[in-house]
Amino acid sequence: MSATGGAVTGWVLAPLALAQFICSFAGSNMNVMLNDMSEDLGTTVPGIQLSITLFLLTMAALMVPFGKLTDLLGRKVCFLLGLGIYGVGAVLSALAPGLGLLILGNSILEGAGTALLIPPVYILVTLYWKDLRSRARSFGIVSAAGGVGAATGPLIGGWICTAISWRAAFVFQAIIIVAILLLALRLRDPIPADPTMPYDGIGAVLSGAGLVVFVTGILAIDDRVVLGVVLLVAGAAIIAGFYAWIRGRERHGRAALLSTALFRNRESNLGLVTQNFQWLLLMGISFLVAGHLQVVRQYDAVESGVIFSAATVGILVSSLSAGRLVRSIAQRTLILSGFLVTALGTVLLLLVGAVPGAWPFAPGLLVIGLGLGVMLTPSVNVVQSAFPEELQGEISGLSRSVSNLGSSFGTAIVASILGLTARGPGDNYALAMVPLIVVAIAGAVVAGFLPGRRAAPAGRVARATEA
Template sequence: MSTTSNRVVVAGWTLVPLALAQFICSFAGSNMNVMLNDMSKDLGTTVAGIQLSITLFLLTMAALMVPFGKLTDLLGRKTCLLLGLGVYGVGAVISALSPGLGLLILGNSILEGAGTALLIPPVYILVTLYWKDLQGRARSFGLVSAAGGIGAATGPLIGGWICSAISWRAAFVFQAIIIVVIILFAVALKDPLPADPSRPYDTIGAVLSGGGLVVFVAGILAIDTAPILGFVLLVVGAALIAAFFAWIRRLERHGREPLLATSLFRNRLSNLGLVTQNFQWLLLMGISFLVSSHLQVVRNYNAIETGVIFTAATLGILVSSLAAGRLVKHIAQRTLIVAGFLITAVGTLALLLVGAVPGAWPFAPGLLIIGLGIGVMLTPSVNIVQSAFDEDRQGEISGLSRSISNLGSSFGTAIVATVLGFGIGQRADGYVLAMVVLVVVAIGGSIVSGFLPGRAKVAGTATVTNG
């Protein structure tokens, strides 16, 4: 890895494995939404069981992203990327071969979730280290974010097509094939920073943070069917998270290195950016989960019919994400994020209004608007957070950033599933109420992002070459 003084020069293929990695992980989070009926029948379980597997996949990512993000400093970014790809690939194969819900949860929810938590932080760290100027970094994050948004939006379309043409199992084989392609590219990447296996690792902090997130989201899921248990889990989860913060403060007072430095949470710019990321993925995954479930369970559309409708969201995300890298040259990142949330709110309101309209195509305009809104704000939100810290903090902030984003995805599916009560057909107002919640989140996101500064500086001035 060499350096230059003014601009970043990277090989043309550098972004290919990074963007593909984000694509396949986001794809995995949404493609099962259109295969609920097929998978539940084949595996001898219920739609609720498949929905639970989806939520556990997202939750595993959120719980492990911070602990695994810290491993990038010890093992190296490239090593974690390749290790994560391997774990993910094994999980995809197990999922494809699973005879029942138990092995599906092992392969998809646990192994694919853990693999994603290992490989995603290196993706964002490497982008930050390879590109140092605002425009170059924004353009690169734009491509990676676009790949993630497209993966989430095309998940229902590609998954639905594969499920209808072949089998839902082939969708996991597709993931395994993509993983092999990524590995072939990733082995040629170079790590800008050396690994430091001598650095201490905060195991207690990892257990407290991961356990707290898991228990808290489990509480959200349990509220509908077991209110008392759900409340208890929420309280216990919050207590574990509070204990985590108390623990890392204790380590710092004794001069030891915690899983996360408390200084990360004293950066106002980063904190606001993290909230916007959480809201963005809550909206994207919540809307995908809600509309997919509604079309299949209530309106009895099959996987491919449901997936086709999401083409509108895919198109919107593709157009706006790719344009975001250019827009940031002329428009403040705060303005782009605020506008994105407002556009998304309009699209979500459109979906609310067509809830009782016959047919599936009336959902397309709202999904298109939502895709445009989410796509335009994904890039600046990521860029603001990653650029708020120097190179030596990238492992921590990348893990925290992706954990917050995936926690948003978990919240989106958990909240929608709770509102629907896993019984959409029996609660006609479930769709409307869940969509109202998402409209409120979109409006809240626009208010929070309004407090961001107009312009954000990029941390660091050095540049690197990947050759």
């Protein structure tokens, strides 16, 4: 069944792509409002940074549990419900008198809403478009929307913040959410919901808690090393306990939050790692460069945001082209090349760290945008196409959780190293850029182990026991 009960038409992509755009936009637009928001709310720059990281962390922690809800409630219901929760969070954030309500609205509600609405986006694309060509094109548009949202967040957010107020940026998000809701009313769910399906509540708690504790450990290492290490170990232990839990439920024939078969597909596992690294790089670089320009160099929101137009152009050009390239070039080649190009861009950013002005950052950001954009689509296609329809809810939730966990890692690692406070010296920029370069190179290495063939026909059933 299609979105309209007949043939799938182009308008179906509009609400899905816009949803990915606004959620990615929300993850990066506050990066250029650090000074304005901290002064208006009577808090500190690290306080605003904490809100950004918590938003990304909430998404990562809830993406798997909420992805599973798509089977129980239906994909359209979860999509609309997520939009509603997100919209309420945006309004609360716009009205926030202090950091506490900002964290509730932006970090918690917008994060939870995103975790609820994003899995249906990727499930519906997989189910609506069956053939390789149309699916690759559709994933290309959605991936482009996400990349452009993250890249234009600083630009649009900076302009709105300077021209009106940082609060208007959240009003802008609420307006986009209303538009998406109106467009989404025409969507149809290709697979009926099954409200009788059992839900693994304990598994949901374990998966979310493990990710929260682990990322909190990264944040704590900045000034509390012992506590940070303890939290990292505890988080890893909880995640291991989660895997043991779902494995035990499967052995006893009971429904688990995730099928362990998802972790036995080598091609999908490698694809998930590349997704994590891509979003770690995208959000980490945005967080680092925007913060450095504002806090260290004292540029305003517009000056800091305009420079990111270079990354926007790069992502838009390469990601839209990726939908065509994936049909003639092996996905491994595209992903590997993307990481190498991104690594080059990060090196360029490292070299201009001591150069006066903001425009020297443009070439590096452009190259990074080109590199990231060309590999977003094939990475998603590798993962989503590796499993049959009955596992799309689970793999979509896992895929988006891994991607958003990468975003959380990027901001948490950069924040811990950079220490963007009044005491932060400028040379911390170079120190924070080093792990990003390492991740880009590591991503190329991982991509090299992907199968060298072109994308397999959509709809194939992956061998769950693949080595």
